Amino acid sequence: MGRGKKAITIRDVARTAGVSVSTVSRVLNDKDDVAPETYEKVQIVIRRLGYTSSLAARSMRSRRTNVIGLIMPDVEYPFAIEVMKGVNHAITQHGYEFIVYTGGEIRNESTAERERRYISLLNSSITDGIILVTPATTHFSTASPVVVVDPNSQGPPCPAVIATNRAAALNVMEYLIGLGHRRIGFVTGRLGLESAVRRLEGYKDGLRQAGIAQDPDLIQIGDYTEEVGYACAQRLVSLANRPTAIFAANDQSALGVYRAVEEAGLEIPKDISVVGFDNIPEAAHTKPGLTTVDQFIDQMGRVAAEQLIALIQGEAQESETRKMPTQLVVRDSCRALATSAFEAQPSAAPRKVAK
Amino acid sequence: MGRGKKAITIRDVARTAGVSVSTVSRVLNDKDDVAPETYEKVQIVIRRLGYTSSLAARSMRSRRTNVIGLIMPDVEYPFAIEVMKGVNHAITQHGYEFIVYTGGEIRNESTAERERRYISLLNSSITDGIILVTPATTHFSTASPVVVVDPNSQGPPCPAVIATNRAAALNVMEYLIGLGHRRIGFVTGRLGLESAVRRLEGYKDGLRQAGIAQDPDLIQIGDYTEEVGYACAQRLVSLANRPTAIFAANDQSALGVYRAVEEAGLEIPKDISVVGFDNIPEAAHTKPGLTTVDQFIDQMGRVAAEQLIALIQGEAQESETRKMPTQLVVRDSCRALATSAFEAQPSAAPRKVAK
DNA sequence: CTGTTAGCGCCTTCAC
DNA sequence: GTGAAGGCGCTAACAG
Numbered sequence: 083m084g085r086g087k088k089a090i091t092i093r094d095v096a097r098t099a100g101v102s103v104s105t106v107s108r109v110l111n112d113k114d115d116v117a118p119e120t121y122e123k124v125q126i127v128i129r130r131l132g133y134t135s136s137l138a139a140r141s142m143r144s145r146r147t148n149v150i151g152l153i154m155p156d157v158e159y160p161f162a163i164e165v166m167k168g169v170n171h172a173i174t175q176h177g178y179e180f181i182v183y184t185g186g187e188i189r190n191e192s193t194a195e196r197e198r199r200y201i202s203l204l205n206s207s208i209t210d211g212i213i214l215v216t217p218a219t220t221h222f223s224t225a226s227p228v229v230v231v232d233p234n235s236q237g238p239p240c241p242a243v244i245a246t247n248r249a250a251a252l253n254v255m256e257y258l259i260g261l262g263h264r265r266i267g268f269v270t271g272r273l274g275l276e277s278a279v280r281r282l283e284g285y286k287d288g289l290r291q292a293g294i295a296q297d298p299d300l301i302q303i304g305d306y307t308e309e310v311g312y313a314c315a316q317r318l319v320s321l322a323n324r325p326t327a328i329f330a331a332n333d334q335s336a337l338g339v340y341r342a343v344e345e346a347g348l349e350i351p352k353d354i355s356v357v358g359f360d361n362i363p364e365a366a367h368t369k370p371g372l373t374t375v376d377q378f379i380d381q382m383g384r385v386a387a388e389q390l391i392a393l394i395q396g397e398a399q400e401s402e403t404r405k406m407p408t409q410l411v412v413r414d415s416c417r418a419l420a421t422s423a424f425e426a427q428p429s430a431a432p433r434k435v436a437k
Numbered sequence: 438m439g440r441g442k443k444a445i446t447i448r449d450v451a452r453t454a455g456v457s458v459s460t461v462s463r464v465l466n467d468k469d470d471v472a473p474e475t476y477e478k479v480q481i482v483i484r485r486l487g488y489t490s491s492l493a494a495r496s497m498r499s500r501r502t503n504v505i506g507l508i509m510p511d512v513e514y515p516f517a518i519e520v521m522k523g524v525n526h527a528i529t530q531h532g533y534e535f536i537v538y539t540g541g542e543i544r545n546e547s548t549a550e551r552e553r554r555y556i557s558l559l560n561s562s563i564t565d566g567i568i569l570v571t572p573a574t575t576h577f578s579t580a581s582p583v584v585v586v587d588p589n590s591q592g593p594p595c596p597a598v599i600a601t602n603r604a605a606a607l608n609v610m611e612y613l614i615g616l617g618h619r620r621i622g623f624v625t626g627r628l629g630l631e632s633a634v635r636r637l638e639g640y641k642d643g644l645r646q647a648g649i650a651q652d653p654d655l656i657q658i659g660d661y662t663e664e665v666g667y668a669c670a671q672r673l674v675s676l677a678n679r680p681t682a683i684f685a686a687n688d689q690s691a692l693g694v695y696r697a698v699e700e701a702g703l704e705i706p707k708d709i710s711v712v713g714f715d716n717i718p719e720a721a722h723t724k725p726g727l728t729t730v731d732q733f734i735d736q737m738g739r740v741a742a743e744q745l746i747a748l749i750q751g752e753a754q755e756s757e758t759r760k761m762p763t764q765l766v767v768r769d770s771c772r773a774l775a776t777s778a779f780e781a782q783p784s785a786a787p788r789k790v791a792k
Numbered sequence: 793c794t795g796t797t798a799g800c801g802c803c804t805t806c807a808c
Numbered sequence: 809g810t811g812a813a814g815g816c817g818c819t820a821a822c823a824g
Contacts, residue, residue, distance in 0.1 A: 139816090
C-alpha cells in the first residue's frame, strides 16, 4: 500500500514536529546538543511518518554515505557471485550498506568503458568506496578508494586481492604429473587478468620442473567462460596425439571441457583427467566431481570489503595487495595412469574432500 | 590511477570549456537547442576531464535517474540470483542501469524492517522504481512504482510476478501418483509467501484428486532453505511408515532432502523418489539429476523489469499480476513403484530433459 | 542559442 | 538549545 504519496522530506518532519529543519537534521545525525524532549518528539514523528532521509541529498552534502559499491563484470559469472556473497557478509557486519552494479555480457566490446562509467557514477555520488571484480579497464580515475579483486595484469596500482595463482597451478601440475600424466593440455583464462597469466606460468613451471617439453598445441587460449572452454577442449580432444589430462584455468572452463569430452565419446577420468580452478559450488555437483583448486572466493570478497572499509576510514596503507591462500580439492575427475600409478604424491598433500 | 583527485563537477567542465553551467547540462541531457560547435567543444572537455555527472545531484533534481533498484532477501538464495540475471538482461536492453540491494540472512528477525528501510532509501532517491524479491514485509510506503516477484501472501496490492504454483504442484503430484506413489511427503516453503501456500494447496489437491487421505506427519514446514529442508527430510525419513517419495517446495529444500536421505543410508531414487521446484542451475548437476518444476526464474525477472519500466513510463495499469507458466523437468530422481509401474502417465506429458 | 536565477533535500556554519 | 542562511551538483524554468 501507500503508492502515490510523494516522498516525505525533512521539511515535512520539521513542520509536523513543530521544529526547524536543522533540528531534525541534528536528531538524524545524533548530534549532541538537542534537548532530550525535542529529540524524542522528533523521533516519534520520524517513525510515524516513516521518514528516511534521501540518499541522494545526504550523499551530496556529507561525504559519507555508508554505502559501498560492488562492480561486477557480469551476473552470469559464478566467481563474481561468490565474491558478492563474501562482500555482503563483511559489509553488513561493519554497518555498511552495499550496492551492486553490473553491466551486461563480459565480452561486450565496451565493458571497459562501462566500468569506467560505473566507477564515476557510483563514486563521488552514492558510495564511499568501490570494489571492482575482474576489471576489464586498465585505467580509471576516482576520488574515493577502490579495491580490486583479481586485478588486470596491467592494472593501476591500487589495493588488490588475488590468490596465489602461480603456486596453486604449479601444485596442480605436480599432482597430475605425480599421477603419471605427461601430455597435459591447458585452457587459459582471460589473459588480461593477472590470475590467468599466473596460472599459465604455473602450468609452464610444472612442465619445466618435470623436464617435459612445452607443446604449443596443448595450450589453448580461453577466457574463463564455459563456451570458450568448450571450444578449446574440442581442439585438444581432436589432437592426433591427444592429452591424457586437461587443466582448465577455471571451473567454468572445466565445465566446457566436460561437455566437449563427453561429446567426443570419451569418459572422465578414464580417458581424460580434468582439473579446474576456483571451486565454485557447481564443482561439487558435477559427475564426476571436479578436482579443482579452492581459492576461497567468498573470503576474497570479505577481505576486499574489509580492506576497503579500512581505507575509507583512513586506517589503511595504499596499494597493498593481499595474497590469498589456495587448496587443492581432490574429487573424482582425475585418475593415475597405469604406468606410474604408484609414483610419489605431490609435496603439498591434497586433502580428499567428500562433498 | 588517479586517486586523490577530488571529483570534477559540472562547474569544472563549464569553466574549462568557457561556457555556463547550464549549457553543459544541456549537452549532458542532449537538449535540442545547442549550437553544434558548442556541443562539440563541451563534449571534448567532458571526455578529456573524464567527467560523469553525479547520480546524487542528478536524481535530486530530475525525478528520472534511469536506475532501477532490486531488493533481494539474501545473496545465498539461488532464486534471487536467477531473478537478478533476468532483470539484468531486460534492464540493459531498455537503457536502464540497475542496482542491487541486499541484506543479510533471510531469517534475520528484522528482515521486514530492513526491506522497508531499503525501499525508502532507494526510492525517491536514487532509483525510478523497485523490484522486490520474495518480500518479508507486508506493508511499505513508496512514491515510485514497485513490482514484486513471488509476493507475500498478505502482501500489498501491487503488481506482481508469480508462477502458476498450484497447478504446477498438482502436476507434480499427478506425476508421482502416476508412478505409483501413495505415501508422498511434502516439505513446504516459507509459508508467508504466496508461492509456498499455493504449492501446498497443489500438493493437497493431488492427494484429494487421487483419493489419498492426508497424513499430517507427511507435511513438514520448511522455509525454502537447504538447512531446514534437511531437517524436515530427516523427520520424514525416520517415520515408522516412511514415504516412498518426497516433494520439496523448492530445489534448495530438495538438496537438503538429498543430504538427509543419503545420511540415512538410503538411495535416490531406489528407496525414495524426490521432486523439487524451481529448476535452479544446480538441479541439473546433482547426482542423480533432480526432477523438478522449471518456473523460468530469469523470465520472471525479465517480466518484472519490463513491467516496472512500463510503470515508470506511465504505460501500464496498476496492480496487474503476471502469472508465469511452468514445466515439469524429468531427470533421474524418481522411479516408478513396481506395483504400478505401468499406470497411466500424467495428463500434461512432461518432457524428458537431457542436460 | 546561451546565461541567469531558482530551487531539489539535506547538512553546516553562525547567530540568537 | 534552536532557527536562519548558505551551498553541495545539478536541472528547469526564465530572460536575453
